[in-house]
Amino acid sequence: MKVAIVTESFLPQINGVTNSVLRVVEHLTTNGHEPLVIAPESDGAPRDYQGTRIKRVPAIPLNSILKIGMPIALPSRKLEYLLDGFAPDIVHLASPFALGAYSARVAKRLQIPTISIYQTDVAGFARHYGLNLAHGSLQKVVGKIHKGTDRTLAPSTSACRDLIESGVDNVHLWRRGVNTKLFHPSKINHVTRRTWSHGGKLVVGYVGRLANEKRISDLAVLNNDPRIQLVIVGEGPAREKLQRELSNAIFTGFMSGEDLASAYASFDLFIHPGPNETFCQAVQEALASGTPCIVPLTGGPADLVSDGATGYIIDTSNPRILSETIDSFLRRDDRIEMKFSARNSVVSRTWESVNNELINHYHDVISAASLGLKGRVA
Numbered sequence: 001m002k003v004a005i006v007t008e009s010f011l012p013q014i015n016g017v018t019n020s021v022l023r024v025v026e027h028l029t030t031n032g033h034e035p036l037v038i039a040p041e042s043d044g045a046p047r048d049y050q051g052t053r054i055k056r057v058p059a060i061p062l063n064s065i066l067k068i069g070m071p072i073a074l075p076s077r078k079l080e081y082l083l084d085g086f087a088p089d090i091v092h093l094a095s096p097f098a099l100g101a102y103s104a105r106v107a108k109r110l111q112i113p114t115i116s117i118y119q120t121d122v123a124g125f126a127r128h129y130g131l132n133l134a135h136g137s138l139q140k141v142v143g144k145i146h147k148g149t150d151r152t153l154a155p156s157t158s159a160c161r162d163l164i165e166s167g168v169d170n171v172h173l174w175r176r177g178v179n180t181k182l183f184h185p186s187k188i189n190h191v192t193r194r195t196w197s198h199g200g201k202l203v204v205g206y207v208g209r210l211a212n213e214k215r216i217s218d219l220a221v222l223n224n225d226p227r228i229q230l231v232i233v234g235e236g237p238a239r240e241k242l243q244r245e246l247s248n249a250i251f252t253g254f255m256s257g258e259d260l261a262s263a264y265a266s267f268d269l270f271i272h273p274g275p276n277e278t279f280c281q282a283v284q285e286a287l288a289s290g291t292p293c294i295v296p297l298t299g300g301p302a303d304l305v306s307d308g309a310t311g312y313i314i315d316t317s318n319p320r321i322l323s324e325t326i327d328s329f330l331r332r333d334d335r336i337e338m339k340f341s342a343r344n345s346v347v348s349r350t351w352e353s354v355n356n357e358l359i360n361h362y363h364d365v366i367s368a369a370s371l372g373l374k375g376r377v378a
Contacts, residue, residue, distance in 0.1 A: 001033045001362065004086055004112075006103040007094035008073065008120075010039035010054065011046050014256075015209065016281050017095045017119050020176060024092070025052050027355035036086050040073035040099065055082050057099065073099035080106045088112060090362050093149060095119040101145045108148070113369035115361060116149040117174075118142075118159055119278055143167050150365045153358070155279035156300030174358065177351030178284045185290030185343060187258070188265040196250065196266065201229040202330065205267035205291075207260070207282045210236030214274040216246070221319035222271075223248050228326065233263050264289035269329060273316040277301055287311075287346045290339040294325060310342040 005024065009017040021037065028035045035052050039045070040059030047054050057079050059071035075098070083091065083106055091107045093100040093116040100116065107114045143166030146152040153174035154160045163171045196203045204222055208214055216238070222230050223246040230249040232242065243251055255263055264270065270286035271294040279300040283293050287304065293311035295301035305311040312325050332338065 001028075001090070001359075001366075002086065002088040003028055003033060003035045003090055003092055003362065004038060004083055004088035005035055005092045005094060006038045006079075006096070006100055008040070008097050008099055009095070010037060010042075011049065012042060012044045013071075014254075016279070019281065020117070020119065021094050022049065023177060023351045024355060024358065025049060027351065027358075031359070033359075036082075036088065038079060038082055038099075038103070040071040042071045057082075072097075075099075075102040079103060080110075083107060083112065084110055090115060090366055092362075093117065096145050096149075097142070101141075101148075104145060104148050111369075113365045114149040114151075115365050116146050116152045118146060118152055118154040118163060118171075139166055146170075150369065151361060153361060156303040158298070158303065159278045159300055172361065174361065175349065175354055176279055176281055176284065177354040178281070178288045178346055178349050180288050180347050180350060182257070182261050183264055183285045183288035184261065185265050185339065187261040187289065189262040192262065193266040196229050196231055197268075198229070202227055202268045202326070203229050203231060203266065204269045204271055204326075205231040205233060205263065205286075206271055206273075207233040207255075207263065207286070208272065208274070210234050210239045210242055212238050213276060214238075214272075215317065216242055216273065218273045218317050218319075218322075219249075219271065220245060221322050222326070225323070225326070227330070231263070231267065233260070260285075261289065264291055267291045268335075269294060269311075269326075271316065272296075272301055275299055275317075280304070284346050284349070287342045290343040292329070292335075292338050292342050294322075304346070306341070306345065310338065310345045 005021055007021050009015055025035050037054045041056040045056055057073050057076050059073045061071050091112050091114045093103060093114060096116050104114055146163060146168045152168055152171045154163055154171055155175055160171050160173055222228050232249050233252045233255050235254045264286050270291045272280055272283055273296060275296045275298045277299040283295060283301045283304050286293050293305050295305050295313055296316045302313050305313055307313040314321050314325050316322060
């Protein structure tokens with residue numbers, strides 16, 4: 001099977017969209033399929049990934065608009081030539097917006113079936129940045145994009161619900177996988193942990209992009225608690241601001257691979273306060289590492305956590321509730337059992353299993369297209 005993957009974000013940018021696309025590409029090539037990646041042009045952008053071709057289309061930096069720090073592709077006839085020349089069996093649209101919307105229209109003209117992956121709450125980000133008028137418009141735009149594809153895959157029940165409420169009627173649940181060999185409780189680094197927990201402090205960690213929409217500033221109450229050592233892993237445009245606001249926190253910078261796995265396993269608790277996450281892979285990686293998680297009431301992370309068993313689902317923007325949650329965790333005498341429960345909750349969610357589900361979705365959509373159907377039945 002030939003699969004054209006059109007993605008709004010790809011290497012050298014590292015984020016949830018990029019990581020998901022990389023895992024899909026690896027799975028396709030390992031199983032004898034032929035992927036092609038089409039992505040925005042970017043400084044230092046690679047032209048292949050493990051033998052898979054990457055074709056680039058013109059783009060402008062989005063950080064010139066919202067300081068989010070990634071390029072946004074422009075509609076270009078080059079994309080039509082690429083799709084027509086590659087002649088894929090299906091077009092996979094990863095978190096479609098500008099590039100994805102144009103690609104969906106091109107694929108329709110070329111009579112190529114499409115599957116779209118809902119991964120970024122663009123409208124929610126707009127609302128966070130104070131663009132309330134844009135929020136409603138963007139929500140309609142995103143709904144229209146997904147409604148124009150043959151099938152939409154969303155990573156959480158809340159994301160499915162948001163899409164359905166926006167008028168998208170071809171929505172299926174498709175979760176993300178996690179590398180349970182890399183992210184494992186055994187990866188704890190005892191030397192690092194002793195450094196972080198000096199004086200017996202509770203180590204509470206965040207992993208992710210350091211950007212305003214992640215609401216990391218809401219962790220100020222943890223930063224000011226003498227019982228807690230807050231550890232912030234990641235890079236992003238808000239780092240300097242956060243270092244001023246969270247002056248007692250340890251900022252490690254960007255981590256990946258074994259270093260990142262070690263960090264997760266060395267936390268006592270993981271927290272992700274961002275309310276606009278459609279899934280949040282960092283939560284799943286923390287759980288796989290045996291680290292209970294604190295997540296907000298809204299968004300995809302609430303799907304991943306069992307409240308009171310593998311973590312806590314709370315209003316992370318409320319300092320009092322956040323402090324009370326820490327108090328509750330410190331009083332528990334079953335914290336070891338909680339770590340086992342966290343690990344066991346995601347251990348079966350391998351990338352192989354979820355990407356096999358994706359292949360089945362491809363086949364369903366291709367079969368429906370060959371019969372002249374839309375493939376919209378769940």
